[in-house]
Amino acid sequence: MNSANSAAVVVGVDGSPPALRAVRLAATEAARRHRPLRIVHGFVWPLLHVPIAPAPGAPPGGGLRHRAEELVQAAVAEAEATVAGLSISGEIIDGEAAAVLVGESPTAALIVLGDRGLGGFSALVVGSVAVQVAAYADCPVLVARGAQRPDEPVLVAVDGSPASRLAADFAAETAVSRGVPLLAVHAYRHPGSSGPGDMQPLVYDEAKLHGEQERMLAGWLTGLTEQHRKLRLTCRAVHGRTGAVLAEASGSAQLAVVGGQGRGEVTGLLLGSVSQSMLHHARCPVAVVHGPR
Helix, strand or coil: CCCCCCCEEEEECCCCHHHHHHHHHHHHHHHHHCCCEEEEEEECHHHHCCCCCCCCCCCCCCCHHHHHHHHHHHHHHHHHHHCCCCCEEEEEEECCHHHHHHHHHHHEEEEEEECCCCCCCCCCCCCHHHHHHHHHCCCCEEEECCCCCCCCCEEEECCCCHHHHHHHHHHHHHHHHHCCCEEEEEEECCCCCCCCCCCCCCCCCHHHHHHHHHHHHHHHCCCHHHHCCCCCEEEEEEECCHHHHHHHHHHHCCEEEEECCCCCCCCCCCCCHHHHHHHHHCCCCEEEECCCC
């Protein structure tokens, strides 16, 4: 996360209902983090050489540029109504939405956006802008989706990878700031092999395996409660497919936190399959946390 005191929480808007939900979430996050809120609209039309001024003879309030100004103003008003006294700015930046938000990320504390926008297909569960920004941003990305459950714990996916440790740190800090417990979940399927070429056993002791996975999970999180003194941590190892286990757990969480890439992901991918799955299937907002590139 950007450590500069001036780093803002940035939210992308396009006038859609999901974007306004993201504005409300971003305003709340900015207040929690004592950060300013920066509202950004990616104005793609100049790149497409589309006329943006009012047509000849049309009212002066017409045109695509004026419409963009109106939606940014509406987003600012929504944020002001959500959190009084918050430092808020709005800007229209020429460019495609995902590229604009990724461009904001090196100096942002957090990027917030809706799961789908005006340009999304209704059949898609999560829009391409959310996926692209979550994959390429240089700061944590928070996607507003699912239900708001302020009294439920923060959920974090843990698999022992460096990415999941970064996610756990972010989740712990968030849980403490929100005054709720942190639930760390590790999903497992079968016993792991002990070396190259080893085969997984066809028959194994499930109770023994579960105990081993719980101890492994606790080991991965060693030091987390010392680093975050007020943290209330619960660890849970669950047998099942990772995506399904986390999606189920997200139904009783206020936020799900995942690393951008974890164990078993293909090298070179910026957004792992678990992150992708949660963006599509989580029942609460999702934060994707990347480590250094």
